[in-house]
Amino acid sequence: xxxxxxxxVPIAGHxxxxxxxxxxxxxxxxxxxxxxxxxxSRFKVxxxxxxxxxxxxxxxxxxxxxxxxxxHPWISVVAGHPAVHPLxxxxxxxxxxxxxxxxxxxxxxxxxxxxxxxxxxxxxxxxNILRADSVTSRGGDTIWADMVAAYENxxxxxxxxxxxxxxxxxxxxxxxxxxxxxxxxxxxxxxxALASCHPVVRVVPETDKRALFVNPSFTSHIEEVxxxxxxxxxxxxxxxxxxxxxxxxxxxxxxxLALWDNRTTIHAAPEDHEHxxxxxxxxxxxxxxxxxxGPLGQxxxxxxxxxxxxx
Numbered sequence: 001x002x003x004x005x006x007x008x009v010p011i012a013g014h015x016x017x018x019x020x021x022x023x024x025x026x027x028x029x030x031x032x033x034x035x036x037x038x039x040x041s042r043f044k045v046x047x048x049x050x051x052x053x054x055x056x057x058x059x060x061x062x063x064x065x066x067x068x069x070x071x072h073p074w075i076s077v078v079a080g081h082p083a084v085h086p087l088x089x090x091x092x093x094x095x096x097x098x099x100x101x102x103x104x105x106x107x108x109x110x111x112x113x114x115x116x117x118x119x120x121x122x123x124x125x126x127x128n129i130l131r132a133d134s135v136t137s138r139g140g141d142t143i144w145a146d147m148v149a150a151y152e153n154x155x156x157x158x159x160x161x162x163x164x165x166x167x168x169x170x171x172x173x174x175x176x177x178x179x180x181x182x183x184x185x186x187x188x189x190x191x192x193a194l195a196s197c198h199p200v201v202r203v204v205p206e207t208d209k210r211a212l213f214v215n216p217s218f219t220s221h222i223e224e225v226x227x228x229x230x231x232x233x234x235x236x237x238x239x240x241x242x243x244x245x246x247x248x249x250x251x252x253x254x255x256x257l258a259l260w261d262n263r264t265t266i267h268a269a270p271e272d273h274e275h276x277x278x279x280x281x282x283x284x285x286x287x288x289x290x291x292x293x294g295p296l297g298q299x300x301x302x303x304x305x306x307x308x309x310x311x
Contacts, residue, residue: 016248199294
């Protein structure tokens with residue numbers, strides 16, 4: 001491909017760009033891969049409209065950016081494609097179980113939707129590649145937040161505080177059933193014995209920038225402070241990081257593909273389409289990541305479970 005024609009069109013103030021004049025259904029070549037990686041470092045989330053990739057092509061694309069990671073610790077994959085994980089609403093899938101869980105309990109904190117993927121493991125995915133096969137007639141947008149911008153817009157004293165902190169991330173945060181009553185989703189989540197301790201701030205090696213590395217769906221508590229202080233500080237960080245000015249919202253069309261940095265963003269899955277009775281089919285592939293390193297040299301460590309496996 002002609003690298004000179006590659007275009008990144010920003011679509012929000014801090015993050016998110018549409019990439020034009022590129023086809024992803026064939027090998028990109030070293031120069032194009034490097035250009036996309038540079039764009040990803042700058043914009044955190046890249047959108048590629050109407051690419052219409054197959055499972056094989058999506059997998060091959062991910063391999064150009066690193067080693068494939070196993071799709072998910074406990075969710076099924078596409079037959080014959082061990083790195084491709086289907087996200088389907090309107091069926092008895094993990095997405096459907098999540099929807100039923102939300103409808104039953106209406107718990108806003110951990111189920112606000114904001115998360116980075118699989119931070120309960122010591123080496124969460126580095127990049128995520130998500131493509132849309134079919135979408136709903138309305139709703140179903142995904143939202144991302146820029147955790148580098150969130151960190152940089154904290155006050156100096158607060159940045160100095162969080163630079164030295166670590167936090168426990170685990171499966172099951174917020175899913176303790178009320179009154180001892182379980183449902184299928186909470187049982188499956190609580191059956192996963194995964195927990196890791198990460199720096200609250202991680203340094204991105206490619207840019208040397210710092211990003212907040214906490215999220216409402218996995219972060220249990222900050223280790224160096226009291227439980228009350230941890231709860232208040234995390235609430236402050238979550239509210240700050242998801243301010244509208246740090247976000248980008250994307251309306252999916254069939255065939256679209258998004259590539260984002262799971263280390264420097266959090267995202268919120270849509271919840272506004274589940275009542276429509278329409279099927280939304282997405283496919284996700286992870287690029288394997290490494291342990292986070294904090295500003296003071298803190299390194300992610302396993303508390304329970306194993307390193308996230310390669311596919």
